[in-house]
Amino acid sequence: MHTSPPTSAAKSKRPRLGVVKLASCDGCQLQLLSCEDELLPLAGAVEIVTFAEATSRRDDGGPLDVVLVEGSVSTNEQLAHLRSVRARAKTLVTIGACATAGGIQALRNGRDVKEMLRVVYARPEYVDTLADATPVAAHVRVDHELRGCPIAKGQLLELLTALLLGRRPELRDESVCVECKRAGNVCVMVASDTPCLGPITHGGCGALCPSFARGCYGCFGPKEQANTASVASLLRARGESGAEIARRFRSFTGEAEAFAREAKRALEHDRERVEPTPEEEP
Amino acid sequence: MSARFLPRESLPALVAALRDGRRLLGPRVRDGAITFGELEHVEDLPIGVGDEQSPGRYRLRARADERAFGYAVGPTSLKETLFPPRETLFRAERRADGKVGFVAVVPKPEATAVLGARACELAAIGVQDRVFVQGAASEPRYRARRDALQLVVAVQCTSPAATCFCGDAGTGPRVYGDAADLIATEIDAGLVLEARTEEGAQLLDRLPTRAVADDERVEAERDLDAATTKTHTGRLAIEGLPERLFAALDHARWDEVAARCLACGNCTSVCPTCFCSHAEEAGATAGALEGRSERERVWESCFSSEHGAMHGANPRATTKDRYRQWLTHKLGSWVAQLGTSGCVGCGRCTTWCPAGIDLVEEARALGDGQVSAVALPDAPPPCETPRDEDLVPRAAEVLAITAETSDVVTLHVRDHGVAAEPGQFLQLSLPTIGEAPISVSGVSRAEGFVDVELTIRGVGATTRALTALEAGMELGVRGPYGRGWPLAALEGAPVVIVAGGVGLAPLRGAIRALVEAPDRFPDVRLFVGARTPEDLLYPREMITWLERSHVKLTVTVDHASPGWRGHVGVVTRLLRRSAIPEGARALVCGPEIMMRFTSDALVAAGVTHDRQWLTMERHMKCAVGFCGRCQMGPHLVCRDGPVFRRDELALLGREGF
Numbered sequence: 014m015h016t017s018p019p020t021s022a023a024k025s026k027r028p029r030l031g032v033v034k035l036a037s038c039d040g041c042q043l044q045l046l047s048c049e050d051e052l053l054p055l056a057g058a059v060e061i062v063t064f065a066e067a068t069s070r071r072d073d074g075g076p077l078d079v080v081l082v083e084g085s086v087s088t089n090e091q092l093a094h095l096r097s098v099r100a101r102a103k104t105l106v107t108i109g110a111c112a113t114a115g116g117i118q119a120l121r122n123g124r125d126v127k128e129m130l131r132v133v134y135a136r137p138e139y140v141d142t143l144a145d146a147t148p149v150a151a152h153v154r155v156d157h158e159l160r161g162c163p164i165a166k167g168q169l170l171e172l173l174t175a176l177l178l179g180r181r182p183e184l185r186d187e188s189v190c191v192e193c194k195r196a197g198n199v200c201v202m203v204a205s206d207t208p209c210l211g212p213i214t215h216g217g218c219g220a221l222c223p224s225f226a227r228g229c230y231g232c233f234g235p236k237e238q239a240n241t242a243s244v245a246s247l248l249r250a251r252g253e254s255g256a257e258i259a260r261r262f263r264s265f266t267g268e269a270e271a272f273a274r275e276a277k278r279a280l281e282h283d284r285e286r287v288e289p290t291p292e293e294e295p
Numbered sequence: 296m297s298a299r300f301l302p303r304e305s306l307p308a309l310v311a312a313l314r315d316g317r318r319l320l321g322p323r324v325r326d327g328a329i330t331f332g333e334l335e336h337v338e339d340l341p342i343g344v345g346d347e348q349s350p351g352r353y354r355l356r357a358r359a360d361e362r363a364f365g366y367a368v369g370p371t372s373l374k375e376t377l378f379p380p381r382e383t384l385f386r387a388e389r390r391a392d393g394k395v396g397f398v399a400v401v402p403k404p405e406a407t408a409v410l411g412a413r414a415c416e417l418a419a420i421g422v423q424d425r426v427f428v429q430g431a432a433s434e435p436r437y438r439a440r441r442d443a444l445q446l447v448v449a450v451q452c453t454s455p456a457a458t459c460f461c462g463d464a465g466t467g468p469r470v471y472g473d474a475a476d477l478i479a480t481e482i483d484a485g486l487v488l489e490a491r492t493e494e495g496a497q498l499l500d501r502l503p504t505r506a507v508a509d510d511e512r513v514e515a516e517r518d519l520d521a522a523t524t525k526t527h528t529g530r531l532a533i534e535g536l537p538e539r540l541f542a543a544l545d546h547a548r549w550d551e552v553a554a555r556c557l558a559c560g561n562c563t564s565v566c567p568t569c570f571c572s573h574a575e576e577a578g579a580t581a582g583a584l585e586g587r588s589e590r591e592r593v594w595e596s597c598f599s600s601e602h603g604a605m606h607g608a609n610p611r612a613t614t615k616d617r618y619r620q621w622l623t624h625k626l627g628s629w630v631a632q633l634g635t636s637g638c639v640g641c642g643r644c645t646t647w648c649p650a651g652i653d654l655v656e657e658a659r660a661l662g663d664g665q666v667s668a669v670a671l672p673d674a675p676p677p678c679e680t681p682r683d684e685d686l687v688p689r690a691a692e693v694l695a696i697t698a699e700t701s702d703v704v705t706l707h708v709r710d711h712g713v714a715a716e717p718g719q720f721l722q723l724s725l726p727t728i729g730e731a732p733i734s735v736s737g738v739s740r741a742e743g744f745v746d747v748e749l750t751i752r753g754v755g756a757t758t759r760a761l762t763a764l765e766a767g768m769e770l771g772v773r774g775p776y777g778r779g780w781p782l783a784a785l786e787g788a789p790v791v792i793v794a795g796g797v798g799l800a801p802l803r804g805a806i807r808a809l810v811e812a813p814d815r816f817p818d819v820r821l822f823v824g825a826r827t828p829e830d831l832l833y834p835r836e837m838i839t840w841l842e843r844s845h846v847k848l849t850v851t852v853d854h855a856s857p858g859w860r861g862h863v864g865v866v867t868r869l870l871r872r873s874a875i876p877e878g879a880r881a882l883v884c885g886p887e888i889m890m891r892f893t894s895d896a897l898v899a900a901g902v903t904h905d906r907q908w909l910t911m912e913r914h915m916k917c918a919v920g921f922c923g924r925c926q927m928g929p930h931l932v933c934r935d936g937p938v939f940r941r942d943e944l945a946l947l948g949r950e951g952f
């Protein structure tokens with residue numbers, strides 16, 4: 014997708030963009046449409062080949078320069094679709110917590126799927142569901158990730174613009190805290206003891222929740238070097254039970270490895286407290 | 296100048312006098328903390344508000360009195376004002392015909408007065424001044440904002456928090472010298488004021504003050520003495536701390552603190568002296584697609600993964616490495632880099648650490664041992680200040696391109712700047728794409744211009760875009776920067792040159808100089824390593840070097856291809872004692888790991904560290920000591936390097952540096 018410097022040749026052959034939806038709520042795709050003013054120049058610069066929400070044009074099945082994939086993989090059909098899209102695309106980008114970390118659907122992981130299907134659907138045998146809702150990266154190579162539930166508009170524009178220009182997208186793997194401090198917020202954790210996952214959460218939202226004096230829910234998922242154990246012990250020190258801590262780590266991106274591991278550990282911690290080992294008894 | 300007294304009822308007169316034609320900054324309650332903000336009325340001050348601070352905890356509390364300055368410093372400082380979290384450095388444009396242009400963006404800040412600065416804050420400005428206006432260059436945006444700080448009224452702190460240790464740090468609570476125009480000490484009845492500058496005296500004259508009564512003077516001194524005692528915690532001995540910390544690099548405590556540290560960067564963000572920054576191409580999508588961008592500088596933290604990360608390598612990959620970088624920089628290598636400690640004892644990093652990590656406690660535990668055997672260098676004297684224009688890219692034309700290997704090209708560029716010495720580097724810019732430091736691999740001077748060669752390997756977006764340039768197009772260049780090869784120190788001695796891969800590029804200028812001057816450099820031996828024969832740079836030019844009788848060249852490749860009859864294996868294997876002449880001096884360039892092994896092999900062959908020079912590549916954004924990204928222990932690679940004598944690099948190969 015290298016088009017720099019802007020030459021007439023680059024104009025005539027616009028990069029081909031696809032948007033593909035697996036199991037999700039459309040929220041992230043709609044984010045793309047809500048970039049109103051900014052979307053206009055983008056729309057002129059790319060050829061939209063497949064995009065359920067925006068065009069009635071039929072997918073020509075040809076190669077794609079960029080494909081944005083929304084949603085997690087929940088069915089065999091979705092898996093096959095994903096593989097075919099990967100084979101066509103030069104650059105594959107997952108957008109949102111579902112595609113990146115399994116999202117809300119992944120909360121069913123570890124439970125009995127058949128049982129859940131019976132509860133949810135009248136004729137479960139018609140639903141071809143995989144045992145787990147899994148992130149896209151579990152199946153195919155992912156070139157870029159846009160985190161968040163939903164994704165941040167600014168990050169989506171940044172990514173598409175950077176891909177169009179052939180520069181590196183600024184999707185920095187840094188904490189929400191540094192964004193929070195750049196925004197000039199007073200830390201809610203320190204100044205009012207509000208639990209906040211900002212320190213271990215991947216930035217990109219611009220510290221949205223702390224800017225409204227709420228703690229970060231971690232919807233962008235863990236940043237690199239996410240010291241979840243230290244956060245869990247801070248939460249424990251303020252009197253939270255393992256179940257409460259687990260709930261915090263399992264909200265939006267609970268299947269992201271660092272968060273899933275910590276949630277599990279927190280629950281184990283509870284169990285250990287309930288059944289004290291014999292040595293601990295006086 | 297003698298002190299005067301301003302009764303509490305007359306505080307509005309002070310605020311009005313400071314606001315006379317100026318913006319006034321001072322303490323305000325915002326979102327549950329006392330922060331710096333704009334003051335319009337006396338009522339904006341935190342009257343009757345105090346605070347409680349401990350590691351990881353901050354609370355406002357009501358005071359029993361009406362004091363307006365009865366608090367310890369909050370989460371913000373004047374850093375946000377002088378060095379804002381995000382700002383534009385220059386606007387860049389690349390037209391459809393490939394021509395480029397760059398325009399510096401320098402703010403015209405409004406005249407500003409400050410009320411209520413603390414001693415530690417003023418000390419912190421002094422520290423940042425060393426980075427931004429007294430270092431390798433002078434930063435025009437910081438300087439403009441600094442110059443706009445016209446009047447500063449400091450209020451000496453009489454309500455230090457439990458986290459404060461300005462006494463230990465030697466910065467407060469009393470304000471020394473002329474760091475502020477007017478110094479105040481607050482007592483219940485009002486402010487005891489003392490002018491420290493001419494401007495302060497003029498301000499004082501305009502205020503409805505009276506003589507200070509004896510009991511007022513006693514009250515002020517008593518409160519200040521109490522604060523002085525409290526902030527001399529005795530927990531941190533600053534003397535010799537840098538050497539003690541650098542002696543403790545393998546202490547088990549680093550692992551313990553890393554288990555608690557969240558690598559969140561709150562400490563570096565609130566610290567009033569931290570200066571690291573990132574730079575990125577910003578601007579609206581519509582403009583970017585037409586080739587226009589803005590280069591923005593953004594606060595960066597050494598706790599973030601990208602801080603030191605280079606293409607394919609991160610010297611500080613773990614939280615332990617990053618905590619050690621923070622603490623050893625703040626309290627240690629800062630002294631070697633900038634001639635002062637990086638810590639003013641304000642306690643912010645401790646209060647605002649969500650994990651409640653206490654900097655003093657860590658420094659005490661880590662720094663209570665032996666003093667390092669390795670002495671840290673002294674801070675270099677301020678460099679000759681480059682002109683502001685030298686910090687903005689200038690357009691340079693690509694004359695021709697030589698394809699060297701499958702992913703390396705040499706750009707031949709016509710520049711109108713200063714000619715680089717061998718080993719120096721330029722910052723190459725492409726609007727909407729980015730900037731990358733690239734060594735100059737050849738220079739020829741002419742009347743009015745310099746023709747520069749730049750050999751670039753396309754490893755990431757910027758370098759790939761640079762290698763895709765075509766003749767007739769332009770790119771931005773700024774520099775030359777850094778310290779080059781010490782050619783004068785080589786004169787008369789046998790010279791050994793060891794290059795690995797693209798590492799030959801930064802050496803080529805030096806090699807050409809040696810090849811051309813057999814009388815000054817009678818014995819030159821080149822050892823060149825490459826991945827494959829196809830990856831060898833400059834093969835045709837190498838043949839011309841071989842034609843010179845004082846030059847010997849040995850080439851080796853990691854993987855031979857059919858027909859290759861030369862050496863196979865790593866370059867260090869060529870450096871046997873018999874191949875290295877007595878008294879040789881060596882220049883080395885290649886990947887860091889290759890340079891480490893080469894250096895050891897050279898020592899084994901009799902070339903001691905004081906006779907080896909290497910050139911370091913580190914992540915850098917600004918190239919003049921502002922961005923803090925290229926630091927390696929006591930060194931800023933852009934300013935002190937990139938060429939170093941080996942014995943200056945005591946930390947080469949040390950985990951985390």
Ligand SMILES: Cc1cc2nc3c(=O)[nH]c(=O)nc-3n(C[C@H](O)[C@H](O)[C@H](O)COP(=O)(O)OP(=O)(O)OC[C@H]3O[C@@H](n4cnc5c(N)ncnc54)[C@H](O)[C@@H]3O)c2cc1C
Pocket residue numbers: 181604605606607720729730731732733734735750751752753754755756757758759797800801911912913914915937
């Ligand atoms: C003093 C010096 C001299 C250099 N000389 C040469 C040369 O002659 N030829 C050559 O091919 N390369 C040279 N390099 C390395 C070159 O600067 C990097 O390969 C380049 O910055 C990578 O940028 P990118 O955007 O292409 O790659 P990416 O890996 O996509 O860049 C990622 C980010 O890291 C930064 N970055 C990554 N690696 C480095 C690095 N080593 N130094 C600084 N910033 C980095 C980039 O600025 C960018 O923001 C030199 C580096 C330094 C410090």
Ligand code: SF4
Pocket residue numbers: 189190191193194198199200201202203209210211212220223228229561649
């Ligand atoms: S409010 Fe949350 S995100 Fe902001 S600095 Fe505090 S812990 Fe970090």
Ligand code: SF4
Pocket residue numbers: 562565566567568625637638639640641642643644645654
């Ligand atoms: S290191 Fe901590 S105590 Fe020292 S100046 Fe920075 S924030 Fe203040």
Ligand code: SF4
Pocket residue numbers: 563568569570571595596597598620621622624625923
């Ligand atoms: S490297 Fe030093 S100046 Fe930069 S953020 Fe870290 S401690 Fe602060």
Ligand code: SF4
Pocket residue numbers: 555556557558559560561562563598644647648649650651652
């Ligand atoms: S020391 Fe504290 S504030 Fe600093 S990175 Fe670690 S947890 Fe965050």
